Amino acid sequence: MTNNWVDIKNANLILVQGGNPAEAHPVGFRWVIEAKKNGAKIIVVDPRFNRTASVADLHAPIRSGSDIAFLMGVIRYLLETNQIQHEYVKHYTNASFLVNEGYKFEDGLFSGFDEAKGKYDKSTWNYQFDENGHAKRDMTLQHPRCVINVLKEHVSRYTPEMVEKVTGVKQKTFLQICEEIGKTSAPNKTMTHLYALGFTEHTIGTQNIRSMAMIQLLLGNIGMPGGGINALRGHSNVQGTTDMGLLPTMLPGYMRLPNEKETSYEQYMNAITPKDIVPNQVNYYRNTSKFFVSMMKTFYGDKATKENGWGFDFLPKVDRIYDPITHVKMMHDGELNGWILQGFNVLNSLPNKNKTVAGMSKLKYLVVMDPLQTESSEFWKNFGESNNVNPAEIQTEVFRLPTTCFAEEDGSIANSGRWAQWHQKSCDQPGEALPDAEILSMLREEMHELYKKEGGRGIESFEAMTWNYAQPHSPSSVELAKELNGYALEDLYDANNNLIYKKGQLLNGFAHLRDDGTTTSGNWLYVGQWTEKGNQMANRDNSDPSGLGCTVGWSFAWPANRRVLYNRASLDINGNPWDKHRQLIKWNGKNWNWFDIADYGTQPPGSDAGPFIMSAEGVGRLFAVDKVNSGPVPEHYEPIESPIDTNPLHPSVVTDPTVRIYKEDREFIGSNKEYPFVATTYRLTEHFHSWTAQAALNIIAQPQQFVEIGEALAAEKGIQKGDMVKVTSRRGYIKAVAVVTKRLKALEIDGRTVHHVGIPIHWNMKVLNGKGNRGFSSNTLTPSWGESVTQTPEYKTFLVNIEKAEV
Numbered sequence: 001m002t003n004n005w006v007d008i009k010n011a012n013l014i015l016v017q018g019g020n021p022a023e024a025h026p027v028g029f030r031w032v033i034e035a036k037k038n039g040a041k042i043i044v045v046d047p048r049f050n051r052t053a054s055v056a057d058l059h060a061p062i063r064s065g066s067d068i069a070f071l072m073g074v075i076r077y078l079l080e081t082n083q084i085q086h087e088y089v090k091h092y093t094n095a096s097f098l099v100n101e102g103y104k105f106e107d108g109l110f111s112g113f114d115e116a117k118g119k120y121d122k123s124t125w126n127y128q129f130d131e132n133g134h135a136k137r138d139m140t141l142q143h144p145r146c147v148i149n150v151l152k153e154h155v156s157r158y159t160p161e162m163v164e165k166v167t168g169v170k171q172k173t174f175l176q177i178c179e180e181i182g183k184t185s186a187p188n189k190t191m192t193h194l195y196a197l198g199f200t201e202h203t204i205g206t207q208n209i210r211s212m213a214m215i216q217l218l219l220g221n222i223g224m225p226g227g228g229i230n231a232l233r234g235h236s237n238v239q240g241t242t243d244m245g246l247l248p249t250m251l252p253g254y255m256r257l258p259n260e261k262e263t264s265y266e267q268y269m270n271a272i273t274p275k276d277i278v279p280n281q282v283n284y285y286r287n288t289s290k291f292f293v294s295m296m297k298t299f300y301g302d303k304a305t306k307e308n309g310w311g312f313d314f315l316p317k318v319d320r321i322y323d324p325i326t327h328v329k330m331m332h333d334g335e336l337n338g339w340i341l342q343g344f345n346v347l348n349s350l351p352n353k354n355k356t357v358a359g360m361s362k363l364k365y366l367v368v369m370d371p372l373q374t375e376s377s378e379f380w381k382n383f384g385e386s387n388n389v390n391p392a393e394i395q396t397e398v399f400r401l402p403t404t405c406f407a408e409e410d411g412s413i414a415n416s417g418r419w420a421q422w423h424q425k426s427c428d429q430p431g432e433a434l435p436d437a438e439i440l441s442m443l444r445e446e447m448h449e450l451y452k453k454e455g456g457r458g459i460e461s462f463e464a465m466t467w468n469y470a471q472p473h474s475p476s477s478v479e480l481a482k483e484l485n486g487y488a489l490e491d492l493y494d495a496n497n498n499l500i501y502k503k504g505q506l507l508n509g510f511a512h513l514r515d516d517g518t519t520t521s522g523n524w525l526y527v528g529q530w531t532e533k534g535n536q537m538a539n540r541d542n543s544d545p546s547g548l549g550c551t552v553g554w555s556f557a558w559p560a561n562r563r564v565l566y567n568r569a570s571l572d573i574n575g576n577p578w579d580k581h582r583q584l585i586k587w588n589g590k591n592w593n594w595f596d597i598a599d600y601g602t603q604p605p606g607s608d609a610g611p612f613i614m615s616a617e618g619v620g621r622l623f624a625v626d627k628v629n630s631g632p633v634p635e636h637y638e639p640i641e642s643p644i645d646t647n648p649l650h651p652s653v654v655t656d657p658t659v660r661i662y663k664e665d666r667e668f669i670g671s672n673k674e675y676p677f678v679a680t681t682y683r684l685t686e687h688f689h690s691w692t693a694q695a696a697l698n699i700i701a702q703p704q705q706f707v708e709i710g711e712a713l714a715a716e717k718g719i720q721k722g723d724m725v726k727v728t729s730r731r732g733y734i735k736a737v738a739v740v741t742k743r744l745k746a747l748e749i750d751g752r753t754v755h756h757v758g759i760p761i762h763w764n765m766k767v768l769n770g771k772g773n774r775g776f777s778s779n780t781l782t783p784s785w786g787e788s789v790t791q792t793p794e795y796k797t798f799l800v801n802i803e804k805a806e807v
């Protein structure tokens, strides 16, 4: 979230598009209700009339996978009707920047497409530069190559008629929503946008989010209390795991691992540190070397020296993408022998379950670290139709290492609003379970012994690793939290030669990190979480002098305990608030800190430096220079499995050409002749993934696997509520009870009637239904192709057929 949960109460309009917080985030949803009590309107754009829609002022049923057409239509409306926050757009976005003359968009493709590689050469997706290497701007916004004019031209095709044709949202409803959104272009009105997987789990996920961010920039809603673009995260600490770089190609604090071609520290650092392209900007990522070197000092201690590029050669180098879908492919190709699943129930979570099972059957060994007995650890068992395998043919050896769960450990959890909150252990774990950190440490010790005996590749990195814990086999949460925060390795002095830290002291903030080897920090974003004053994550003062939910005495929010990111954008360039009732920061003669911690440093009012300090331009991007793989501005592409076979905007380019589809997965693409209905998968409040399957109260509340269909589809197929149905995709089939509902309506798309089939995700082969039958995994049906930036599979839009099952 750019903002935080409590801040939602400050919004005038809440747009929920791409999520269902009433069901998936019922506790945080109280802040939506608070906003409603304060007079806010709620709009839900979702294929289903879900529980969030039931408390909304307006619900627009939309075809799953078509949000970009809707959002580009909104941008067209805002530009046509002149409902944008002009001052904000002019000074705080790249609207005035001139776009490279070589950039163009024609017949569904951006400039630079390489047909053979299926990739874009992004060199024209950039600005025009002057002789000093600075981007050219026209502050009058008149030049035809100004970003705002290029954008106007791009969105001109997204008329209300086109929006209806692609998305199924009636023009009247669409325009009603546009009108409400447009009102928040007033400097003292804000919209917040809440989203989760309805936006991300598509082959166009990154562009969905970008579209919304662009709308919020045009309206001047980013940096404002009650505004922002707010990702509602999934598992309680998934925010923390991404911050810590748990993706296979990432490092902590959103730095990427070096790739194979980067052979030195200097080369790598040069590639990941943005150059100034507008003079006098904060460009905070200019400090990347300080974050990186401090992290390497944490990883490798004295072994990381200036001479060896801070231990650059100890790091693994990336040669290809390593996401779980790729792991499964590698198993099929015989390139992967073993897999460690730590808190990962792949049989419930990865797409195309039958392919996953076939891949795992080729593994020599599988290690499952989990507090529960999971489907994945029993993938080799025959569960009848829902897992039809022959155990005799599967030679994979499975090791189960039972772990504790959060309530059995001390530690911190970072929520969607970036608050790291400390919690205490409530009870001991049962049986042989051990904390994850202890299991990993024991594995490390065993590996170390083996290395000592046998040697082998990677021994240098392994031996260079620091491991300074009181009990090396069992690091404590406190030790780990302090290590992440970071220390001074020497006495440290500021520019005026004043002592700021004595050697060995914990650091207060990332501004003190250095790239000369005198500081450590496991993750620059978390510096300040545990200082010499103690554990900041355990702070529990919820006083709110701002009245805006800015409780800086409660927990630690990264970065630097800031509650609203880009908060400098809530004031005009002279430092006057856009809304005097919504002011979090103000100039105090030295800096901007007031109720909130400002992210703008010490530039006085009237400074040239833009408020978007993390972009080299200092402004928000309405045109994304060379960042996104599928285009600098979002464009509607059909899902890989499309119910209409064409793209009404450009019939010659139907789907996004950059989507990642492995060759063998092409045979799994279903056609709408065989599979005419659009399926989408989602959550129910009463279950958490398949964890709750054996918990009596959850099973009582929601006993049986079901799928939802609208009345028109039920009538067409002769299905009655309560009938057992079979839902089939090109990947496999599931059986479930039919729920026939008014909440899913047939939509008219490009002259065709399109029906949705709604499939909750919680059942699996081990999960019992009320009658003692096993369930089926919804992921038997879903496809493995993924988005070109994140590789996220298209879980939310694919094609199925449905028929009455023979009982």
Ligand SMILES: Nc1nc2c(c(=O)[nH]1)N[C@H]1C(S)=C(S)[C@@H](COP(=O)(O)OP(=O)(O)OC[C@H]3O[C@@H](n4cnc5c(=O)[nH]c(N)nc54)[C@H](O)[C@@H]3O)O[C@H]1N2
Residues within 6 Å of the ligand: 017, 018, 019, 020, 021, 023, 024, 025, 045, 046, 047, 048, 050, 062, 063, 064, 065, 066, 067, 195, 196, 197, 198, 199, 232, 233, 234, 235, 680, 681, 682, 683, 684, 685, 686, 687, 688, 689, 796, 797
């Ligand atoms: N009770 C409970 N809560 C949970 C979880 C759980 O299992 N149980 N899981 C947690 C996790 S890991 C996560 S990531 C979050 C997920 O939180 P959410 O993303 O909110 O949950 P979902 O139910 O997967 O999907 C949200 C909505 O997206 C809609 N949708 C589908 N396709 C589209 C589309 O193309 N466009 C639009 N606009 N909407 C679409 C669906 O109809 C659904 O209403 O929930 C978390 N909270």
Ligand SMILES: Nc1nc2c(c(=O)[nH]1)N[C@H]1C(S)=C(S)[C@@H](COP(=O)(O)OP(=O)(O)OC[C@H]3O[C@@H](n4cnc5c(=O)[nH]c(N)nc54)[C@H](O)[C@@H]3O)O[C@H]1N2
Residues within 6 Å of the ligand: 197, 201, 234, 235, 342, 343, 344, 345, 346, 348, 349, 350, 369, 370, 371, 372, 374, 403, 404, 405, 406, 436, 681, 682, 688, 689, 690, 691, 761, 778, 779, 782, 795
């Ligand atoms: N079709 C479809 N598929 C989806 C989705 C969808 O919307 N539709 N959503 C996707 C999303 S958003 C997500 S997040 C994934 C979820 O995919 P997974 O991450 O596989 O999610 P879970 O089923 O929650 O499995 C996590 C496992 O972690 C274990 N666990 C809990 N606490 C601990 C701990 O402290 N230590 C260890 N080692 N283990 C622990 C749990 O017992 C559980 O078995 O599924 C994805 N798959």
Ligand SMILES: [Mo]
Residues within 6 Å of the ligand: 233, 234, 235, 238
């Ligand atoms: Mo998730």
